[in-house]
Amino acid sequence: MDRVLFTKGHGTGNDFVILGDPDGALQLTPALVAALCDRHRGIGADGVLRVVRSAKHPEGAGSAADAEWFMDYWNADGSLAEMCGNGVRVFSRYLIANGLATPGPEGLPVATRAGVVRAAVEADIISVHMGAPEVYAASTATVGPLTFPGIAVNCGNPHLVCGLHDSLPLSSLDLHVPPGFDPALFPSGVNVEFTTPGAPVEGADLHVHMRVYERGSAETLSCGSGALAVGAVALRDAGLAEGVVAVDLPGGRLTVTRRGDSWWLAGPAVLVATGEVDPAALG
Numbered sequence: 519m520d521r522v523l524f525t526k527g528h529g530t531g532n533d534f535v536i537l538g539d540p541d542g543a544l545q546l547t548p549a550l551v552a553a554l555c556d557r558h559r560g561i562g563a564d565g566v567l568r569v570v571r572s573a574k575h576p577e578g579a580g581s582a583a584d585a586e587w588f589m590d591y592w593n594a595d596g597s598l599a600e601m602c603g604n605g606v607r608v609f610s611r612y613l614i615a616n617g618l619a620t621p622g623p624e625g626l627p628v629a630t631r632a633g634v635v636r637a638a639v640e641a642d643i644i645s646v647h648m649g650a651p652e653v654y655a656a657s658t659a660t661v662g663p664l665t666f667p668g669i670a671v672n673c674g675n676p677h678l679v680c681g682l683h684d685s686l687p688l689s690s691l692d693l694h695v696p697p698g699f700d701p702a703l704f705p706s707g708v709n710v711e712f713t714t715p716g717a718p719v720e721g722a723d724l725h726v727h728m729r730v731y732e733r734g735s736a737e738t739l740s741c742g743s744g745a746l747a748v749g750a751v752a753l754r755d756a757g758l759a760e761g762v763v764a765v766d767l768p769g770g771r772l773t774v775t776r777r778g779d780s781w782w783l784a785g786p787a788v789l790v791a792t793g794e795v796d797p798a799a800l801g
């Protein structure tokens with residue numbers, strides 16, 4: 519395979535290798551994705567965003583009338599995911615920076631495996647109008663000998679949000695190994711979020727601290743769909759029908775806003791480098 523052009527970007531430290539492939543010509547495989555994401559022998563990232571015209575991708579073609587571009591998202595281990603909230607924000611930054619799209623009055627539509635979402639840009643911040651998260655079941659996660667009650671949330675991709683007692687700091691969790699979960703409830707795996715309440719912050723109704731262990735990528739510095747799940751549970755637990763939730767992650771702050779039935783995820787999205795990689799040299 520020829521050399522491949524790439525861009526590196528991140529949203530609050532959730533980092534991606536971005537591959538511009540408008541015509542869907544690239545033979546992207548799980549092995550190539552895992553090699554690109556390898557932090558020692560590759561470029562290093564939590565995942566790959568392939569930028570492909572919706573009409574040119576089998577999973578995007580159905581959305582081509584609504585969104586020109588399809589976010590073909592892959593986790594670092596080479597598995598596919600339905601949604602990536604930070605990915606959409608970084609993907610939108612890439613489209614705009616490369617003159618491939620301009621946000622209109624309705625925002626910039628991006629097709630994903632979980633449907634079309636719309637991004638809006640305000641300087642450093644990219645907000646995405648996400649699908650409504652569905653809070654649907656009680657379950658548990660385990661970390662070593664500890665068991666945490668949690669709530670399952672569907673954000674297009676699966677999440678399990680576990681609130682910690684005040685006495686147990688988030689930093690005490692060993693997330694070098696994947697948390698245990700109920701495979702009957704999550705047959706395709708799950709992203710697990712751990713939270714503690716935060717002190718009041720200006721501009722937000724609620725404030726939560728969070729760490730996440732991502733399906734297919736291990737612990738990451740940030741997860742946008744995870745923050746959305748956490749925001750949904752926080753609003754529900756506080757009895758608020760709408761409001762703003764500040765979610766602090768190891769990589770920075772994301773903001774989740776609910777107004778009526780509309781849900782927004784907002785935070786910075788940055789492109790940091792471009793280059794070319796020789797696939798034959800990876801691995």
Ligand SMILES: N[C@@H](CCC[C@H](N)C(=O)O)C(=O)O
Nearest residue numbers: 599602603604675741742743
């Ligand atoms: N980091 C992403 C989520 C990426 C997908 C996830 N690991 C999964 O497998 O569902 C985000 O910002 O939402």
